[in-house]
Amino acid sequence: MDYKSNQKPNIDKRRDINNDFNASLVTAKIIIFYLFIGFTWILTSDYFVNLFFDDIEVINQIQSIKGASYVVITALIFYIIIHKSIKMYEVTINDLKKAYMGLDLSHQKTLELDDKLFKLAYYDLLTDLPNKVLLEKTVSKYIEDHPDDGMIGFIYFDIDEFSHINEVKGHSIGDLLLKKIAELLSSKINAPHMLARMGGDEFVLALFGLNQLETYIPQVESYINLIRTTFVLDDDDFFVTYSVGVALYPDNGKDYITLLRHADAAQSVAKAKGKDQIVIFDDEMVTMIKQQTELLNYLRHAITNNEFSLHYQPIINLKNDQTIGVEALIRWQHPVKGFIPPLEFISISEKNGYIKEISEWVFKEVAHQYEAWNIEGKAFRISINISPIMLMYDRFIPYMNEWIQTYHLDSSQITLEITESAIIEDIQKSVHVLKQLKKLGFIIALDDFGTGYSSLTYLQKLPIDIIKIDRTFISNIKPNTEEFHVLRYMIELAHHLNLIVVAEGIETVEQANMVKKYDVDLAQGYFFCRPMPQQRIIEYLKETDSN
């Protein structure tokens, strides 16, 4: 910006010159003045010479001296005039030079800015890798220019348990890992191949112009093995693995979008198979995608066709074997497909935006049935599963506030169950939303505790009231194993933090006795009761009450 302030006074000076200085007029004035002085001098000096001298030789000498002195004086006058105008030109030229330099500098700035805008549009700021916009442009252009020139390997991968690293070490260390991976891999990748960051912990490696089907898989493996290694982060060693999906041009897709979709599908399979592996796309996955699309189409009509219902599973107080509440679980009965379990459609509806409608349906349904639970004269707790997508939804808090107002619900009787993985995704935002939910009076339960992350360190930071220990954790436990000691420690710690502990998925009497012995407060599971429609649960309650 500096060059601009330097430029300003010069422009003003030039404006002064333009205003005050009329070149022709001044020149004419000087010439007239010169002619006047010249003629006056010649006439008067000749007159006086003739008046005082008679000798013609003396007169000639005086005329010579007169002529010479005239030349000297006019030369002096010319010197002054020419010097002045050249000086003026000099100022103008210097002004022009400065203005030009300013312009040049601002041109350079424009170029720099252009460069920055280009980088912003096409490169990832954290890793300096091309972003997905540039990847799409490059792949599409390559296909357009070389439609028959070999294959393109489209390798889509992400870091296994990246959110765990973020959560344990903090986001800046997570970022550092992303940078290190990007540096390590990109140093081995030469044009025309391209490594791009798609966002989060997701990358795409595009290998252009591959010729042999047999050699490209080992090639992909060698690239992934390069980064499948131990990274030292903040003095701790992290062995990092990847879930990788591969699609091949032209066999698995003839354009960028299809390649991306198919590599993504293959990557989901790699994850579902237990991560840390490379999965090549095949046509069966097309069937899977087709099925998902079909399911989505069915989902679109499920609410209007009244295909959803809620089942409830009792939650038992282990101190006195009494049912203290129920968990609402959604059920989908499709007229053709039959029963479709929630695990099959919840995640699809989360990815495709239907979860909002479904969740709102659940909230309305619970509200309509809420009265019935209190008819029996007991204060009953109802637990509702909350999708992480809802938690991130801006209008969620106002919606929940309206919900309790509209249906006159007692929020202290309603538990909202949120999974551990959902909270870890964005811990700050989650804590903020959970605090607001607590302000509205809701009880908060951390669902599926112990699956994967098992992080006890952040437990005390979360505004929660209950932890629900996951069924897989309970079912794997044998006395005196390591898991067993972890479970005991978990329970102790939770109690120390004044949290209520619920054991999920109790199926056997042994499991029931074990959790009772270790002071678990509440339990759920087929051993006590399966999830059932509301009317059947009310009957079950009456029966158990009369026993």
Ligand code: C2E
């Ligand atoms: P979840 O919240 O962990 O729910 C417990 C699941 O364990 C339920 O499966 C329940 O039927 C099952 N279960 C209970 N006791 C036992 C047992 O003793 N043994 C075995 N093997 N399973 C038992 P379900 O109903 O299939 O639900 C699966 C998941 O779908 C739920 O896991 C929850 O995450 C999600 N879900 C269910 N309903 C809703 C809903 O209304 N909204 C949202 N967002 N998610 C829901």
Ligand code: CA
């Ligand atoms: Ca639950």
Ligand code: CA
């Ligand atoms: Ca659970």
